Amino acid sequence: MKKIEAYLRPNCIGDVINSLHEIGIEGISLTEIKGYGQQKGHVEHYRGAEYTINLLPKIKIELFIKDTQVSSAIKAITKAAQTGEIGDGKIFISPVEEGIRIRTGETGETVI
Amino acid sequence: MKKIEAYLRPNCIGDVINSLHEIGIEGISLTEIKGYGQQKGHVEHYRGAEYTINLLPKIKIELFIKDTQVSSAIKAITKAAQTGEIGDGKIFISPVEEGIRIRTGETGETVI
């Protein structure tokens, strides 16, 4: 079992969910975050005073998937989220040791 | 040290915290998320036009605990969060390599 964390542009989330849906991934959790990376903020003015919006709104998605789904999930996300411009975001994969479905108490890869 | 991530119904959070409290787990972090899984959204109407609320509000809790606490924590959460209906949520356990308490700089399992 692996955990995929992807930091994405808010506007592409719909496509990403559709894209994951097509390859059979149905369990997703989304978090509203603020991100900061190579994509630099922009200078704006408020009441004439300058300020930089350098924390941009991003969406983080978390997927717990089977080991065998990892590469297809990465492909699905990349396909839907890539614009080729700075700020597209990143995907990270980490190990997960166990999963439990609360409703049934079952464990292992079937909980996904 | 392990990390527990649980995706839960908002309404059961109070019980979960109480339940964890009882077994001596005091450090918790909560995040408001939107979730999507087997529990399907419902169709609503706004100004007569249909839409599906398919991202449901959920709460994610993160616990960093000692290896020995894992099974009791899972039990505590399950007990408090289980309704038996689709949408109860899931618990995942992943490895953690190190923890630091900022206030003291101490590391290791005592930081928890």
Added chain:
Amino acid sequence: MKKIEAYLRPNCIGDVINSLHEIGIEGISLTEIKGYGQQKGHVEHYRGAEYTINLLPKIKIELFIKDTQVSSAIKAITKAAQTGEIGDGKIFISPVEEGIRIRTGETGETVI
């Protein structure tokens, strides 16, 4: 590649970002969370009825960094976030298996 998760006081975030910036860490994701730990909440009154604010607003930062950056990152965060009083928060380090930059598709430590 490692993942650093730090749970911090909202007021110190600016300093933490600056501090990380100085040691060359530029990719950060921030989440607004509510935390519960040794720092106890305070009792307040609303319309004369008591209530305890026991979930305090905290900010979680996530950094994906190279293995070699871990200790300097921990130092940088600690330096900026430490007040010495209960509630300073914690830092956790976990393993990451792979990273992908969506824009280019590249993988490995260079994505950071």
Added chain:
Amino acid sequence: MSNYFNNRHIGSWLLISLILVLLITSTAFAANDPNGSATLKQDPNSAVNYIWVLICGAMVIFMMTGFAMVETGFTRARHANNTMMMNLMVWAVGGLAFYFIGFGLMFGGVGGMFGSLDKLLTIKMFGHSWGLLGAKGFGLGNSVYDVSIFLLFFFQVGFLDTALTIPSGAMAERIKFSTYLVYTFIAGAFIYPLFGNWVWGGGWLSQLGQIGLGQGFKDFAGSSAVHAVGGTMALASAIVLGPRIGKYIKGKPVAIPGHDLGMGVLGTMLLIFCWFGFNCGSTFAATDLRFTVVAVNTLLAGCVGGMAAMIYMCFSSGKPDTSMSCNGILAGLVAITAPCAYVPTWAAVLIGGIAGILVCYSVYFVENRLKIDDPVGAVSVHGVNGLWGTIALGLFADGTYGNVKGLFFGGGFGQLGAQLIGALTLIIVIFSLSYLLFKLLDRTIGMRVSAEEELTGLDVPVHGAVCYPEFSISSSLSITTNNTTIPNSITIEKSKN
């Protein structure tokens, strides 16, 4: 004249006449003045009097905005759409109930200049005739197609709306929307007009002067007829409904902070503004310059009420509580509403000050002793202080207006007696009727939403959309509750989502 009118047919003719008379109430031949030219000729002051009442009437209607803000701001985000809709639709449904039924019952015994409302059902007792209910003006038909009557209707409909909307604060977050609308119609058509007739429609309370009780029961702008009626219905509704899930944990009340205190403050401010229309307009004439005294008294009672409540809260719980300060201002305004035209300014200060303290204590009492869950304090603000204001009139009326004299100004116990009778009548009649109504509704169509809907929030199940779909809302009840309070009741319900 024709021999057709012989004795044999007299029975049938009587019957037919009766039907005709009933029909006629909604058709022509009264000397009405639908465009106002005759009225103006007869009284040139009617221009200034009419615009005065009309503008004040519009301000009274505007109060619904303030109530919507106070009630929604001081309750939770997940029900905000529903709370707003209740406050909006009470205007629509209540307005129609008053138009079709309530207005006729309440004012069908009061004369206009032309095309008067003059059908009052009366009863004879103690050698006097006492008015019980009006019986003319239903649906504002042709017989009352007259500017003076339309003006009366317009001014009064806002008062009705205010009374009806008060219980929505006490029922918030758990009342069925459809049941709420049914309550609105029935209370607007029958309950409110009943007491209203007795006070303002020429009914028996207003006639208590006949048996020597001062000038009869007086309520200048509605501490009793509007606010206490609303507050009493609120009490009945909150009792029947029961507390919100999670309000009481092991019998101890839990604070459930409102989701937008600023909205509540703004609503209070808006109500202050409108209250000047409410009270001053109740002179019903611009030529009655006493409205200046009314305005100043209203202002002072509101100011002192807010101050008193704020200071009380500082002592009782350590900090100047925002929503109780708002409640204090409103309590002061409610209390001064009946006596505003009759008392000197120092009495207004006193009345407002007592109101501000009373509301704090009452909120505590209702919540902790009676264990009744009244989310925005409707019972304490409108009920308790409406009654306090009603009685205060009997104490402080200084005789400079309408010869109404209270106990402290040489009026003896006459006026005070009338006020006490009115207050008592109100509590008994309105509480019984509304309690009955709510019990009946509870048994038939049901008063309360399901636990699941209540916990998730009423917005989506009832109206199909949350109030703030794009804002991230802390959806857990427990974010700010008492330590031991993480509501256990919820465990039992095990509701979904």
Added chain:
Amino acid sequence: MSNYFNNRHIGSWLLISLILVLLITSTAFAANDPNGSATLKQDPNSAVNYIWVLICGAMVIFMMTGFAMVETGFTRARHANNTMMMNLMVWAVGGLAFYFIGFGLMFGGVGGMFGSLDKLLTIKMFGHSWGLLGAKGFGLGNSVYDVSIFLLFFFQVGFLDTALTIPSGAMAERIKFSTYLVYTFIAGAFIYPLFGNWVWGGGWLSQLGQIGLGQGFKDFAGSSAVHAVGGTMALASAIVLGPRIGKYIKGKPVAIPGHDLGMGVLGTMLLIFCWFGFNCGSTFAATDLRFTVVAVNTLLAGCVGGMAAMIYMCFSSGKPDTSMSCNGILAGLVAITAPCAYVPTWAAVLIGGIAGILVCYSVYFVENRLKIDDPVGAVSVHGVNGLWGTIALGLFADGTYGNVKGLFFGGGFGQLGAQLIGALTLIIVIFSLSYLLFKLLDRTIGMRVSAEEELTGLDVPVHGAVCYPEFSISSSLSITTNNTTIPNSITIEKSKN
């Protein structure tokens, strides 16, 4: 007199005279009354009449607050700063357009008591002279420095503002701010005053009585001249702009819930309050007590409109929809605006009820059949119901006021005919002009923002700051969309941020 005036110079003199005459329109010598003392002496009622109109006028201006709330509440958070600014600046720009140009065109043919506006460009046809446009009063110069004219200006500027702000609801979330301001100026200076002159400025529609069509085209407070004009411009603007990105997925409309429904409800309530100024003040005299009937009819039509829409939505989609209930109330108010002074209360109930249903059907029709994206229903509320009200006057006017009689009250087809001609004229003239204007703007300075700005939200790119910088906003379009609807169009745009 001097021999300088010989034939040789006559050409030059004519030219100079012409220039002088033009200059004179903005300078002294008319018998003006800039401080009102002469006016008051001539008509002592002017005090009460003037304050009446002034207060109502202020209430009409206050409507912008309600519109801002309705439009912003029922659209998305990421554009909220922009939507607010549109509603604010329409007041500033529209007011100036009216001051410099529009008012003169609209009312430059109407007499005041002193210093009258009396330049009306007319045309002769069918043996009668027909007014086309006024030509006096631009910039409120010295020749019209008169209290009566200033009063007229003040009252009318709020109506203009209302008409101009209506299309902002239809253009919300995608219109260029600068283009919006240009539209505002042109529409305020030329388009609105044109039809306004024909109805209220003594123009040809108001003169239709000359050829036997009832009392000429009647619109008491602006169902046509204000609301239908605004709604028709809204239609043209929405057509030219096209739907918002993501509104139609595979040709099916997607619901895009407003970000603060409570704000929309509060805005509706505020509009109800102001509407009493809008309609009642249109008597333009406190001595015309008919405003009482106006007030009651306005109230009833709003109540019934809201009820009807709410019930309709319960049947059509299962739940009492908040924003459509608001739309229903507004639709009832819009519809009664023209006939409010002429019809009996039962007709007001009928008119409002039909309006409430009409608006629901029209919203469906515009969205599903015409595939026009009108985010807040401006076309249906103001356009469709403005026309409905205009025609309803021709059906239900009961003859008790101004001798205006509709079809059902023995007026035959005269008045109805006038109303229909007016409605038709409005659709043709206003739609053509505004469509042309928007097309022109689109071709030149551009109507629509870039897709990137639209998706990110207009607030930062246009105004440099989001409306709610500290609140966590769900920035993804998809949070609440139709299942298949995760908008694919966005994929194509691949916009940044």
Added chain:
Amino acid sequence: MSNYFNNRHIGSWLLISLILVLLITSTAFAANDPNGSATLKQDPNSAVNYIWVLICGAMVIFMMTGFAMVETGFTRARHANNTMMMNLMVWAVGGLAFYFIGFGLMFGGVGGMFGSLDKLLTIKMFGHSWGLLGAKGFGLGNSVYDVSIFLLFFFQVGFLDTALTIPSGAMAERIKFSTYLVYTFIAGAFIYPLFGNWVWGGGWLSQLGQIGLGQGFKDFAGSSAVHAVGGTMALASAIVLGPRIGKYIKGKPVAIPGHDLGMGVLGTMLLIFCWFGFNCGSTFAATDLRFTVVAVNTLLAGCVGGMAAMIYMCFSSGKPDTSMSCNGILAGLVAITAPCAYVPTWAAVLIGGIAGILVCYSVYFVENRLKIDDPVGAVSVHGVNGLWGTIALGLFADGTYGNVKGLFFGGGFGQLGAQLIGALTLIIVIFSLSYLLFKLLDRTIGMRVSAEEELTGLDVPVHGAVCYPEFSISSSLSITTNNTTIPNSITIEKSKN
């Protein structure tokens, strides 16, 4: 008459008489008219005049809602509850300060129709007697129990409230709540009434005509007495308090965006509405039809002020800034408040336009040059433009009203001189007094909250509850700050939470 009155006792009798006289000021026997019937008989126009003033007065009181919205919307969410409460309680405390003390000082030298206020402390200088302070009417006792005086009190209390609430914008986010209330009381009881007496209470500034300075110092509706006084106190308070933590990083000002710009816009709209009551009501008589000119001038100055500020911001920082556009409108309104009754419309346009630019420049100047942190621009909007309006009157008064003639209309330097003397006096007297007051408060009870409270937000420490407990608020200061700006000052504080 009795021999008890012998010489021996004369000393005692004198003393007793003195005490009696003092007592009598608050009891009966003046020829008062507490119910207005005598007043109405003497002047039948008082009905229309009184309702006019009363309605306008209510609108002025309503302004607190607008100020609360502007100030709260343009500051941060974590202090929102506190900012709201300040704006609410200023009404309560200020109202009581005025009732007990301020009103008597300010107007205790002005005659009413009956039961006049006629005690003016005067000084003799230059061979004339000059009014300094009133000395009657405290607590609206029996001697002034008169409709005319109550009307005056009601109208004026809203003006006071406006003046007092202005500094709350400059002190927002860091002022101690208790200190704020103390300031409110003292300023409402003494500082505001002082200058107020000189301008409107028959004091020496209004008497400058005695020595040939035009018609004496004129301020129609309060550019000086209300707005500039408020703005000057705001300046003093902001200086004493110092900037908010994080406002200046290395001496450079950091933008701290308001948390709900839409609320600020709505507040501005509400203020526009109320301003018509503020300015027009200042005729104090419905029979003075000049209020029409007042209304139009007010409207135009607001429109142009907003336009000018918006355009200025487009040039200076590239985008039409929302909060500065609001400030521009308000600046135009503030500036026209003094001259609104005296100038032609083109001058109103000019005055408003200059105000719109002035406010932008002043905001820049105060923030960047003076390094004073004025979160919502109170000093620039009300102070600077209040003075500008006061002086503008001396330039543009056209002589058509009250014979007030400015420099450009043949009035020479007389009127302008009076205006300049008034402006100068205001700056010197009000600034000194309020600076002293704030310094004193700072030394004694303290002006500023702790750094920890300021960083966490005032809501919980001061009032026990955040404004938006369910909304997720970005609690980090740094979310939107200048790059280098991640406020280092905070590091030093190392505050908790």
